[in-house]
Amino acid sequence: xxxxxxxxxxxxxxxxxxxxxxxxxxxxxxxxxxxxxxxxxxxxxxxxxxxxxxxxxxxxxxxxxxxxxxxxxxxxxxxxxxxxxxxxxxxxxxxxxxxxxxxxxxxxxxxxxxxxxxxxxxxxxxxxxxxxxxxxxxxxxxxxxxxxxxxxxxxxxxxxxxxxxxxxxxxxxxxxxxxxxxxxxxxxxxxxxxxxxxxxxxxxxxxxxxxxxxxxxxxxxxxxxxxxxxxxxxxxxxxxxxxxxxxxxxxxxxxxxxxxxxxxxxxxxxxxxxxxxxxxxxxxxxxxxxxxxxxxxxxxxxxxxxxxxxxxxxxxxxxxxxxxxxxxxxxxxxxxxxxxxxxxxxxxxxxxxxxxxxxxxxxxxxxxxxxxxxxxxxxxxxxxxxxxxxxxxxxxxxxxx
Ligand SMILES: [Zn+2]
Numbered sequence: 001x002x003x004x005x006x007x008x009x010x011x012x013x014x015x016x017x018x019x020x021x022x023x024x025x026x027x028x029x030x031x032x033x034x035x036x037x038x039x040x041x042x043x044x045x046x047x048x049x050x051x052x053x054x055x056x057x058x059x060x061x062x063x064x065x066x067x068x069x070x071x072x073x074x075x076x077x078x079x080x081x082x083x084x085x086x087x088x089x090x091x092x093x094x095x096x097x098x099x100x101x102x103x104x105x106x107x108x109x110x111x112x113x114x115x116x117x118x119x120x121x122x123x124x125x126x127x128x129x130x131x132x133x134x135x136x137x138x139x140x141x142x143x144x145x146x147x148x149x150x151x152x153x154x155x156x157x158x159x160x161x162x163x164x165x166x167x168x169x170x171x172x173x174x175x176x177x178x179x180x181x182x183x184x185x186x187x188x189x190x191x192x193x194x195x196x197x198x199x200x201x202x203x204x205x206x207x208x209x210x211x212x213x214x215x216x217x218x219x220x221x222x223x224x225x226x227x228x229x230x231x232x233x234x235x236x237x238x239x240x241x242x243x244x245x246x247x248x249x250x251x252x253x254x255x256x257x258x259x260x261x262x263x264x265x266x267x268x269x270x271x272x273x274x275x276x277x278x279x280x281x282x283x284x285x286x287x288x289x290x291x292x293x294x295x296x297x298x299x300x301x302x303x304x305x306x307x308x309x310x311x312x313x314x315x316x317x318x319x320x321x322x323x324x325x326x327x328x329x330x331x332x333x334x335x336x337x338x339x340x341x342x343x344x345x346x347x348x349x350x351x352x353x354x355x356x357x358x359x360x361x362x363x364x365x366x367x368x369x370x371x372x373x374x375x376x377x378x379x380x381x382x383x384x385x386x387x388x389x390x391x392x393x394x395x396x397x398x399x400x401x
Contacts, residue, residue, distance in 0.1 A: 016049050021382070023035060023039060058084055079103040081106040082102060082143075084146060091150060092217065098110070099371040099375070146382040147382065153221075155218045192328075193232075198376065210322045216265065217329045217330055220241060246259060246261045246315075271283055284333075302338050322358070329363075329367075335360070
């Protein structure tokens with residue numbers, strides 16, 4: 001391999017191991033021959049790297065089951081999803097979820113508990129930890145936990161149904177450490193940011209480096225990816241697009257301001273326009289179903305929200321100029337039901353340079369996007385340095401064919 005001044009052989013090997021592991025993590029089982037072509041490394045290098053990853057218990061290498069051709073078949077390298085995993089947690093507006101996600105992005109186990117109205121993110125750590133401990137009981141002794149991440153929404157509902165914006169929560173890390181004193185620890189991130197990451201890595205925006213992901217549930221927020229990197233802002237609090245004021249004469253918002261975008265496109269707005277009482281996800285789903293069935297009031301509510309949705313997106317694309325806007329959470333359903341109306345705004349509001357190349361798309365991943373995204377964060381360390389992330393355990397069970 002060519003030597004690059006200032007970069008040691010060890011560093012190059014680490015980067016190459018990471019590249020091979022990342023490739024099969026994102027693309028699934030891949031033959032050595034295909035890895036050689038796609039990663040631009042020579043055949044013997046790929047062979048040595050794959051052998052190291054196999055010996056560490058991170059991948060398996062097996063002869064392909066199909067395609068018999070003359071000569072020795074190229075071994076297929078697969079991530080060991082069953083053995084190598086991350087703990088992915090989410091603190092959502094109305095529920096708490098914990099998943100074990102295997103290398104390769106496969107959900108191996110998933111548990112859920114309700115988040116009662118008024119429960120703070122810090123108070124949610126204990127019930128989440130119970131879910132994790134419950135899952136861990138079913139884990140094989142040779143399994144390898146490589147990291148953890150938690151996705152947190154800052155919008156919650158009080159017991160009386162009022163929407164509240166939680167203040168920045170610096171003590172979440174301390175609470176997580178207290179519950180999980182051993183092991184690789186947790187990183188925390190904003191829920192919309194993490195769902196954006198999932199769509200960017202494995203979803204509808206795979207390969208798109210400039211995108212706005214809009215997430216709707218009780219509140220509205222965005223994960224904005226610019227040049228392939230998440231826009232973070234001070235302490236990670238960027239993307240609060242739900243509090244962009246779009247209607248100065250509008251309704252008061254949970255943040256203390258008036259006429260925020262959230263008051264026009266949030267779940268509460270949809271229910272209000274449909275003439276329903278404030279409610280939960282089930283109530284929102286009911287309105288969307290009624291609209292699809294042709295109920296005029298529900299249809300009108302969806303159209304009104306879709307128009308405001310297009311209005312806000314029109315402003316955002318002028319600022320960010322993304323290649324794609326992806327609609328997730330409840331906004332996925334609003335967009336799907338009212339895409340024509342959203343597009344009508346987008347056809348006229350933004351500058352031509354901001355709209356001509358723009359794709360508007362519903363999220364491809366389901367409600368598990370946030371767990372898949374959290375796992376991606378948790379796998380980061382392993383993928384950067386595969387042989388140095390706690391692989392000391394019962395590794396290398398020699399599964400090679
Ligand atoms: Zn607001």
